[in-house]
Structures are given as C-alpha cells and as structure tokens.
Amino acid sequence: KVKMNSTRAETVVDLTLRDPTKIVQVARSRFNEGRTLPIKFRRKQLNGLVRLVEENEQAIVDAIHRDLRKPEQEAVSYEVLPTLNEIKHVLNHLDEWTRPEKPPKPLTNLMDGVYIYKDPYGVVLVMGAWNYPFHLTLAPLIGAIAAGNCAVIKPSDVSPATSELISILVPKYLDQDCYPVFLGGIKETTELLKERFDYIFYTGSTTVGQIIHKAANKYLTPVTLEMGGKSPAYIDSSADIAKTVKRILWGKCINSGQTCIAPDYILCTREVQDKFVKYAQKVILEFYGSDVEASADLCRIVTDRHFERLVGLMPGLKIALGGRYEPKDRFMEPTIAVDVSPNHPIMQEEIFGPILPMVTISNVDEAISFINKREKPLALYVFSTNKSDQGKLLKKTSSGGVCVNDTILHIATNVLPFGGVGNSGMGAYHGRSTFDTFSHRKSVLVRDFKSVPEKLMASRYPPYSKSKLSM
Ligand code: NAD
Numbered sequence: 001k002v003k004m005n006s007t008r009a010e011t012v013v014d015l016t017l018r019d020p021t022k023i024v025q026v027a028r029s030r031f032n033e034g035r036t037l038p039i040k041f042r043r044k045q046l047n048g049l050v051r052l053v054e055e056n057e058q059a060i061v062d063a064i065h066r067d068l069r070k071p072e073q074e075a076v077s078y079e080v081l082p083t084l085n086e087i088k089h090v091l092n093h094l095d096e097w098t099r100p101e102k103p104p105k106p107l108t109n110l111m112d113g114v115y116i117y118k119d120p121y122g123v124v125l126v127m128g129a130w131n132y133p134f135h136l137t138l139a140p141l142i143g144a145i146a147a148g149n150c151a152v153i154k155p156s157d158v159s160p161a162t163s164e165l166i167s168i169l170v171p172k173y174l175d176q177d178c179y180p181v182f183l184g185g186i187k188e189t190t191e192l193l194k195e196r197f198d199y200i201f202y203t204g205s206t207t208v209g210q211i212i213h214k215a216a217n218k219y220l221t222p223v224t225l226e227m228g229g230k231s232p233a234y235i236d237s238s239a240d241i242a243k244t245v246k247r248i249l250w251g252k253c254i255n256s257g258q259t260c261i262a263p264d265y266i267l268c269t270r271e272v273q274d275k276f277v278k279y280a281q282k283v284i285l286e287f288y289g290s291d292v293e294a295s296a297d298l299c300r301i302v303t304d305r306h307f308e309r310l311v312g313l314m315p316g317l318k319i320a321l322g323g324r325y326e327p328k329d330r331f332m333e334p335t336i337a338v339d340v341s342p343n344h345p346i347m348q349e350e351i352f353g354p355i356l357p358m359v360t361i362s363n364v365d366e367a368i369s370f371i372n373k374r375e376k377p378l379a380l381y382v383f384s385t386n387k388s389d390q391g392k393l394l395k396k397t398s399s400g401g402v403c404v405n406d407t408i409l410h411i412a413t414n415v416l417p418f419g420g421v422g423n424s425g426m427g428a429y430h431g432r433s434t435f436d437t438f439s440h441r442k443s444v445l446v447r448d449f450k451s452v453p454e455k456l457m458a459s460r461y462p463p464y465s466k467s468k469l470s471m
Contacts, residue, residue, distance in 0.1 A: 020152075020192040023180045027123045027150040030177045036120065036148050039098055041175075045145045046091050048173040049138065053084050056169055060134055066161035067133060069300040074254055079135040082412065086139055089414050089431055090146045097146070097435050100444070113446035118439040120148035121222075122198035127189075127212070129203040130302055131258045131352075133159035137166060140201045140224075141179070143434025149199070150178040154192065156204070157185040158302055197221050199438060203260075205350075206423050224427030224437055226260070227420055228350045230374065233263040233381035233407070234367045234393060235272050244383045244405075245279040248356075251381075251407025253287065253334050256299040257354040258306075261379040261400075263407055264351050265340070266358040267367045273338055273358050277320045284321065284334055292333050293326060301330040301353060310353040313346045317357070342370070364389045371397045376422030381407050400424050 035041065053060070061075040070079075090097075101116040124144050128137030137155045144151040153170060155163035167181040182192055193215035202212045203226040216223045233248055235241075251263050268276065288295040301307040307330045314323070314335075322335035332354050340347060340357035347357060361367050364384075371380070380399040382390055390404055400420035403410040411418050411430075419428025429437050459468040 018180070018182060020182065020188075020195050023152060023182060024123055024195045024197070026177050027152060027180060030175075031120075031122050031150045035175070036145075036150055036178055039094060042098075042145055042148060043091065043094065045174050045179070046087050046094075046142065049087050049142065049145070050084065050091075052169050052173040053080060053087075053138075056165075059165060059169075060162070063161040063165040064134060064159075067130065067159040068255065068258070068302055070255065071297045071299070073297075074299070075134075078254065079132055083135050083138050083142075086142050086414065086430070086434075090142055090435065093432065093435075094146055097432065098148075109445070111447070111451040113444070115444040115446070117442040117444055118147065118435075119442045121438060121440055123150045123152065124199040124201065124438060125152045125154060125192070125195075125197045127154045127200070127202045127204065128156050128163075129260075130156035130158035130162075131255060131260070133162035134166070136203045136226075137163075140203070140429060140434060140437075143429060144199075144201070144438045145174075145179070146435050147438035149438055152192070152197070153179060153181045154189065155181070155183065157183070157189075199223070201427075201429075201437070202226065209425070224419070224429065225425045226418075226427075226429070227378070227423065227425045228260045228352070229377045229420070229424040230264040230347075230350050231261055231377045231379040231381065231399070232367075232371055233266050233383065234364070235266060235268040235276065235383040236364065236386060236389060237269065237272055238385040239272075239383040239405070240385075241272070241275045242279055245276055246283050247406045248381070248383075249280060249283050249287070249334065252356050253298065253354060254408070256301060256332065257334075258299065258302060258352050259408070261408055261411055262352075263356070263379075263381050264377070265347065266356065267361050267370060268358065269362060270339075270360045273360055276358065277336060277338060280321050280336055288334075292322075293324075293329070293331050298331075298334075298354075301332055304330065306352070307332070310351070310355065313351065313355065316344055317346065317355075320358075322354075364392055368393060368396045371399075376400075376420070376424055378420045378424035379403065379407075379410070398422065400428075 057080055060080060061072050064070045064075045098118055105114050126140045133156055141151055141153060155166050163183055167183050170179060170181050196219045200212060200216050200221055200223045206227045209225040209227045213223060235244055248263050288298055317337035318339050320336045320338045322333035324333040334354045337357045340359050342359060376398045378400040380397060380402045382393050382404045384390055398421055401410045410416055414431030417428035417433035418430045419425050427437060459471040
C-alpha cells in the first residue's frame with residue numbers, strides 16, 4: 001500500500017513483506033518444471049510486458065513524476081520508449097539468439113556435432129535503482145525472460161511510487177510465480193540476499209555493489225554490477241563550443257544530474273572554461289527560462305538525504321553560474337563551478353546532481369593522467385575534432401564506454417553493450433548483451449559410434465608409450 005500525499009516527500013510505502021524464501025522456492029519449482037523454457041512461453045511474457053507498458057503509459061509517467069518530478073518528455077523518452085524498444089528488439093531476434101550456435105569445426109571434430117547451447121541460469125535476481133526507476137528495473141528483466149529464467153524483481157525503495165506501480169502491474173501481465181516482485185528497503189533486501197540465486201543483476205551505487213558481490217560470493221553466484229563513478233568530459237579548443245555546451249548541459253541536466261552516465265566534471269584549459277561559462281548562460285536560459293525553479297522541465301532531487309549531500313558539496317566552490325537551491329522543494333539550479341581544485345570534496349565522489357565542476361588542465365596528456373589517477377569511470381566524454389587526441393584518449397584511458405562530441409547517446413543504441421569497468425561495474429547489457437548475460441553458453445560435443453573409427457583415437461588409451469605420443 002502506498003499513501004500518496006501531494007508531494008513525493010510524504011510518499012510512504014507500507015512494506016507488506018512477502019517471504020523471500022517462499023518466493024524463491026516457488027520460482028525454483030516453476031523453473032525446474034521447465035515452465036520458462038519454451039520459446040512460446042517467453043514470447044508470451046515479453047508480449048505481456050509490451051502490453052504492460054503500452055496500456056499503462058500514463059500511470060508510469062505519473063508515478064515517476066511523483067518520485068522525481070520527472071517531466072513527461074523525459075519519462076517517455078528515457079524510460080517508457082527505451083523499455084518498449086528493447087522488448088521489441090528482443091522479440092525480433094528471439095529465435096535467432098536462442099538457437100544453438102554451430103561454430104566452425106576444426107579438422108579433429110569434422111565428424112562430430114559441435115554446438116553452443118544457450119541455457120538459462122535458473123532463478124535470477126534483478127535489482128533496480130531509483131533514478132530511472134521503471135527502465136532500470138525492467139530492462140534487465142527483458143533479457144532474463146528472453147533467456148528462459150525465472151526472475152525475482154526488486155525495484156528501489158527510494159522511488160516508492162514507481163516501485164509500488166511495478167509491483168501492481170507485473171502480476172497482471174506476467175506469470176506471477178515466475179516473476180515475483182519483492183518490495184523492500186535495506187533490511188528486507190538483506191534478507192532477500194540470503195537466498196540462493198543463480199545470477200544477480202544489480203544497478204546502483206558502488207558501495208552497495210560491494211554488499212551484493214559479497215552476498216553473491218557465498219554461493220559463487222555470478223553477477224552483473226551496473227554502478228557509477230565520476231564520468232569526465234574533456235573539451236579542447238578545436239571543439240564547436242556552442243554545440244559542446246548544449247550537449248554537455250543536456251546530459252548533465254536531464255533527471256537533474258541523477259544519471260549514472262551524466263558528465264560529472266569537465267577537464268579543459270582556462271581559455272575553454274571561460275568560453276564554456278559564457279555559452280552556458282545562454283543555454284540554461286534557453287532550456288529553462290529566467291526563472292529556472294518555475295520551469296516544469298527540471299527534475300527534483302530524489303530525497304532530503306540526497307539533497308543535503310549535494311548542498312554539503314558546495315562550500316568552497318567558485319560558482320560561475322547558478323548556485324541557488326530550495327530545500328523545501330528539493331530544487332537545485334544547474335550550477336557551474338570554475339577553477340575547482342582536484343582536492344575539493346566535490347572531486348572525491350560521484351556528484352549525482354546538477355553541479356558541474358570545471359578543472360583546468362593544460363593539455364590532453366595532463367587530462368589523461370588526471371583520469372588515470374582516479375577510479376575507472378562509467379563514461380568518458382571527448383569533445384574535440386583532433387583525431388589524434390581522440391585516439392590518445394580512447395587508447396590510453398579505461399572507462400565503461402566513450403561518447404565523442406556528445407553525451408549519453410552511446411547508452412541508447414542496442415548494438416552497443418552498456419556496462420562499467422573496475423569500480424564502475426562488471427558485465428554489460430542492452431540488446432543481445434542482455435540475452436547473453438542471462439544465458440550460460442553450454443559447450444556440447446556430440447559423437448556417434450560409427451563415423452569416427454576407434455582406431456584413429458586409439459593412441460589416447462593406456463598403456464602409454466613414446467610411439468603413441470608421436471602419433
Ligand atoms: P538505490 O538506493 O536505488 O539502490 C540500488 C538497489 O540496492 C536498490 O534496489 C536498493 O533497495 C538496494 N540497496 C540499497 N542499499 C542496500 C543495502 N545496504 N543492502 C542491500 N541492498 C541495498 O540506488 P543508489 O545506489 O542510490 O543508485 C545510485 C547509484 O547507481 C549511482 O552511483 C549511479 O551512478 C548508479 N547507477 C548506475 C547505473 C548503471 O546502469 N550503471 C544506472 C543508474 C544508477
């Protein structure tokens with residue numbers, strides 16, 4: 001049950017906890033009975049998901065709005081549509097992906113059958129995060145279903161309206177035993193993690209990722225950890241500054257900076273920094289008008305706790321643009337800070353809000369060394385037309401992904417795997433990669449008793465001898 005007051009701040013989820021052991025037991029029985037194996041069943045569930053999204057689009061947009069005051073266009077463009085596109089893409093390729101692969105055979109296996117089967121793991125756990133609370137919970141689920149798994153779905157407790165809606169809608173459209181939704185906070189999730197899963201797919205912070213990894217380790221459960229980090233944006237003087245500023249501020253301001261691949265900070269020369277700030281004033285005015293707080297196009301910070309953390313990062317910053325905030329509303333103006341010291345607290349943790357620090361460097365090599373001294377980011381943004389410097393940044397740094405001369409877009413193409421590296425994550429998904437993530441690639445060699453003469457293989461049997469070794 002969710003009590004909805006007029007503002008999201010008062011939304012309270014009464015967690016009517018379902019027994020995690022029972023949920024997993026039921027899902028495991030269904031899996032062992034083979035319910036999720038037929039492709040027809042998987043198709044039916046995926047089509048159910050399509051209907052879930054299409055028939056409830058407004059309710060989904062409203063719930064996300066209650067959680068984050070997310071504008072309708074952002075909810076539709078970055079949550080509803082990507083989810084639908086992903087399901088449709090999977091449905092179009094399901095037959096092709098589920099078919100056993102037949103790799104080219106070496107001479108020694110010419111007479112054998114050599115296959116790679118795609119086995120489901122079994123009962124998997126999918127844990128979503130609050131910032132894109134609908135998409136990040138359902139996108140991994142699509143691949144889990146397509147690969148033939150049962151899945152326990154655990155949406156984030158920080159976005160209660162969307163999580164509650166997911167828990168109401170999923171049983172209406174999907175098999176309830178195979179795809180149970182489990183609502184809960186830290187206490188309940190800790191209990192859930194004591195269960196044995198065959199795969200855990202987690203999206204959220206690196207700190208909690210470590211907790212998940214530890215829990216999974218007990219049963220050697222494989223994991224995908226989709227986490228975050230400080231994603232840098234490098235800009236040099238060759239970049240089209242007007243377009244650069246627009247594209248970076250768009251990537252930073254959607255969801256009010258609460259995006260795992262939001263550009264976290266900027267690395268550029270002082271000269272580029274001056275130009276950036278000049279253009280940024282125009283862009284913010286264009287995006288949100290002169291009264292940013294009155295604009296309906298900017299999300300709010302998700303909770304008071306997250307808001308206070310952001311405010312706490314501001315002292316000592318040289319603010320060149322923005323800087324206003326309103327705790328009552330959890331409103332924070334897009335804010336640019338210049339000449340930021342690498343030692344300032346804002347440069348020590350992922351910001352996850354609309355504050356953009358600019359750190360000055362003198363050249364591309366300094367930028368590379370700055371990036372390499374820190375944890376590996378989820379995304380790296382390069383704004384430059386200098387091919388040699390683009391290449392240097394691509395080859396000499398490590399990040400989950402890279403987008404050159406734009407932001408965010410590399411996440412939105414389902415032919416590219418999306419995931420982190422090092423502290424920003426392990427494993428990847430989207431499109432085919434989600435299906436592969438939830439499939440065990442089982443090697444199968446089939447030999448018969450006739451086609452390979454026993455004599456040909458006789459040298460493998462004892463008793464061993466030098467002459468057999470040379471055969
Ligand atoms: P969150 O608070 O929603 O937590 C994520 C999940 O972990 C939720 O299901 C939550 O209930 C659970 N959880 C939280 N604390 C727990 C604990 N102590 N024990 C067990 N389970 C617990 O999300 P968050 O962690 O605040 O998310 C923000 C972070 O997620 C940022 O670092 C962001 O970069 C990252 N993120 C990454 C991606 C990606 O795709 N790589 C996407 C979105 C967010």
